[in-house]
Amino acid sequence: MLPTWLTEEYLQPRLRAYYKDDGLKVLKIWAKPATGKGENFVGIMTRIHVDYQLGDGSEQKKSFIVKQALPEDVPQAKVFFEYDLYTREMDMYEFVLPKLKELLAEAGLVGKLTADAIAVDRQYSTMILEDLAPYKYVNADRVKMLDLAHTKLTVEMLAKFHAAAIILKQRHPELLTKCFSTHFFSRDKKAYTEVYLGIFKVFLKFINGHPNLKQSYGAKLEKLWPHIMEYGARVYDVAEGELQTLNHGDCWTTNIMFQYDEAGIPQTVVAIDFQFSNCTSPANDLHYFFTTSLREEVRNKEPELVEHHYNTLKANLERFSYQGMFPSLQEYQLQFERRRFMSLMAHLFKPFMIYNGSEETSDFSSLYKETPEGLRFQKSVYESEVVLRSATKLLAILDSKGLLDLQ
Structure with missing residues (x-):
């Protein structure tokens, strides 16, 4: 309509x-x-x-x-309004993305970054955007997730976005208004606390339903549960001397679109949906993307993908004759490692992202609320071998690094 x-x-x-x-x-x-x-x-x-x-x-x-x-009477709308999601995305399309496009062109980094905004209307909280379908941009399969070719292209696109945003922050800091310091775990906001505590509880129920996982991690995760919002917030804190830039904030399969050649090989990639963009370490974009969107065999290549992002980001900044602070590869790897808790927080949403069953919901709260519809949906979503394998592997990694213990 x-x-x-x-x-x-x-x-x-x-x-x-x-x-x-x-x-x-x-x-x-x-x-x-x-x-x-x-x-x-x-x-x-x-x-x-x-x-x-x-x-x-x-x-x-x-x-x-x-x-x-969303209309204000939709239950989840109050969550999104509290976190300035609509203002933020309108700011992105009206001011930030056109400026990033201009900066990339100046550095000779050609290729489309996203859809153009035809109009941004704050009265109606609406944006009219270019349709990418006629350019033959399509989403990859969120259920099958991404192979190495798709992943490398996306990592390069993020490195382009992150580099242009570092320059934007230097030259036009006024464009990155206060809504860009807001994120899921902002300590001064409340609505996402219910979402994350609820969705973590669903995850815990799944872990406790598998005796081996329960034995290894159940008690630790129970203890961790009350602290996840603070640990999540720490992931977004950027210390003096750490790299900081504008992140996409929600980079997963459905928010990226590819163009393919005749042989079905992805050639170019664009990002869409910028309502969660925020200023933090670029490592957060990588953790979120790697956790939610990569096939298992590609996920195993994490160290080389981090290095690929680092090298591409560095090369892009050199094209801008960037003079600012930039970490060594080893420092960057440490900055990435310091944010590994992000992979657990992203994994809470992964079962819903790759779900392919018949149980449908259009209500966001079904992801975490104990309503009859919610419980049915959650049970169906977690009946997945892929989710079980993915969670088992992730928890083993986090546990070996001490990240399931209280910090």
């Missing part, structure tokens, strides 16, 4: 400004939902089709993505 205010009269001046054509006339608009059920808990996405005539008389048909904030 089109919002009632999204009319030809509304869209015409915005398309004129975007295409720099004062003679452009919008002839017709119609719409389809842009995502399937359960694919987007944070906003409403609609694909609109627009017929318009250019100033020179020629006619065009194009599609755009309209992304709206």
Whole structure:
């Protein structure tokens, strides 16, 4: 359904400004939902089709993505409003991403970073974005997760984004307003505490349902449970001398899109969905991405992927003639290691991200609340060999590093 205010009269001046054509006339608009059920808990996405005539008389048909904030009466909306998610994403598309695009072009780092914003409307908490489908950008399979070729491309894209953002922070610090210091574990916010404590409890129930895992980790995880928000917050704290930049903040399979060649090999990648972007260590983006989106055999290549990100980031910054502080590889590896708790926090969402069963939900709270629908959904999501293998491996790593003990 089109919002009632999204009319030809509304869209015409915005398309004129975007295409720099004062003679452009919008002839017709119609719409389809842009995502399937359960694919987007944070906003409403609609694909609109627009017929318009250019100033020179020629006619065009194009599609755009309209992304709206959830209505305030939707239960999870209050969580997203408290964390400035909508303001933040509008700031990203209106101010930050266009500036990053400009900086990358200046350094000769070509290629698309994301979809352009045609219009950002704060009155309606709405963005009208370029539709990437006509450029043949598609999502990879979130259930199968990513192979090495997809992973390396994404790591390179993140290194490009992180490098441009380091320069942005130097030259235009005013663009990174206070909402960019907010994250899931912000100590002055409350709503995500319920989400994380709830979802950790679901994870604990799953661990306790497997005798071997319960014996090895059950008691430790029980003790850890009350402290996870503080440990999560520490992951985002950046010490003096550590690398800090703007992160994507939610980099996983569904928020990245690829273009492929005839042989089905991914050639380019773009990022979408920037409502969780925040200023912290780039290592957080890597932990989150590696944990949620990589196939097992690729996950095993973590040390070389961290090194690949480091080398690409360094090379990109050299193209900007960057003069600021930059860590040695060993220092960067330590900064990555210091944030390993992030992999546990990201893993709490992984079963839902790679779920392929028939139990559906469109309610975000079903991920963590003990309602009949929630309990059914959680049980179904955790009945997965992949999740069991992934959790077993992750807990062994975290335990061997002492991260399941109280800090």
